[in-house]
Amino acid sequence: MKKIGYVSPGKYIQAAGIIEELPEYTRQYGKAAFILMDVFFRDTYSEKLKKEFLQKNAKCILAYFGGENNHKEVERCCFLVKQHGADYVIAFGGGKTLDCGKYIAHLMHLPFISIPTTASTDAPCSALTIVYDGADNERKVIRCAQNPSLVLVDSQIIADAPIRFLRAGIGDALATYFEARANERAGTDNFAGKNCVRTRLSMCIAQTCYETLRRYAVQAVRDAERHQVTQELEYIIEANILLSGLGFENTGCAGAHSVSSGIGAVEACKDILHGEKVAFGTLCQVYLECLGGGLLRELFRFCYELKLPVTLEDLGITEDKEQAAERIAEASFDKFWDSEPMEISVPNIREAILTVDRLGNETKKKVDEKK
Ligand SMILES: [Zn+2]
Structure with missing residues (x-):
C-alpha cells in the first residue's frame, strides 16, 4: 500500500x-x-x-x-x-x-x-x-x-566560507524541483520510508526552492563574496540547506543526480564538487524531458552566470568528449533513471550530455558577445 x-x-x-x-x-x-x-x-x-x-x-x-x-x-x-x-x-x-x-x-x-x-x-x-x-x-x-x-x-x-561552496549548493538545490516533478509524474517513492510518496507540502517546498534561487541567487552570491549577510543571502542559505534538503528527501532524486553520479566515475572530474555535477545533471535532465527550449535557455544562462558547469570542459573534460560522455552515461545508468516519467537508455543519456555541452558553449558565446 x-x-x-x-x-x-x-x-x-x-x-x-x-x-x-x-x-x-x-x-x-x-x-x-x-x-x-x-x-x-x-x-x-x-x-x-x-x-x-x-x-x-x-x-x-x-x-x-x-x-x-x-x-x-x-x-x-x-x-x-x-x-x-x-x-x-x-x-x-x-x-x-x-x-x-x-x-x-x-x-x-x-x-x-x-x-x-x-x-x-x-x-x-x-x-x-x-x-x-x-x-x-x-x-x-x-x-x-x-x-x-x-x-x-x-x-x-x-558567508565567510569559500564562495565556490555556496555556488555548488545552488547547483544542488537547482535540481530539487525538477527531480520532484519527475518523481511525481513517475509515481516513485521518496526517502521518507518504504512505499512512501510525496505530500503536497513537499512539492510546495521543491517549487519554493526553485523560485527562491531564480529570484535571489545572483545577488546572494555577490553579497557572500563580500562576506555580507543580507536578506538575499539568508534566503539562499535557507534554499540550499533547508528547502533543498527537505525537498530531495521528501520528493526523491532523478536524472540530475544520476548524471552527477556518472560524472563522479570520470577521473578528470575528481575535483568537481557535488552540486557542480548536479547542476550539469539538471541541464541534461531538463533537456531529456523536453520541458521546452525557453526554460532550458533560462537554466543555461542561470548556471553560466553563477559559474556552474555548463560544458564538459567546465567539468575538467578537455579531450575525448565522446568517450567521457559514454562513460558518464554508463556509470549513471543504475542510479535514479527509474524516477523519470519516460524510458531512458544509455545512448539517450550520452546524446543529452553531448547536446548540453554544445548548448553550453553556444550560451557562453552569446552571453559573452553581449558584454
Ligand atoms: Zn545532492
Missing part, C-alpha cells in the same frame, strides 16, 4: 552569530556534548566553544574529523563518546563531517545536532549518510533512524 510520507529535522535555526548560543540550544539534550569538528575550525572555535559550554555548566568533548566517514573514524569517535559518557553528538563542518557525526549518533542511539559550515550539499537536514563501511571501505548510503534533532546554521560562517 502506498502511503504519503514526510521527514524533517526536529528544529531548524538560522542567523548570523547563532553559534554563540549553541549551549543554550542544546541544553535540553543533556550535560555532555561530543563535538566532531573540521580541523579547519580548530583555532577559531575550540577554546571558544569549551568556554561557552562551561559557562552554561555543561561540558563538551572535542574531536577533529579525520577526513573520511569510514569504519576507522567511526570506531574511534564511538569509543570517545562512550569513554566520556556524551549525551548527544554535534557535527560542525562540511558535508562529510556532518555525515560522520550523524552516523555516530545513529550507532550510539543519541540525538544529533548538525552545524553546517558551508551551504553546499543536502547533508545537514537529512537522515541519509554516505559511509565508507567495513574493512574494504565500500560506499554505502545508510538511512539513520532519525533526522537531526537540531540544525543550527550560522549565516556568517556560511
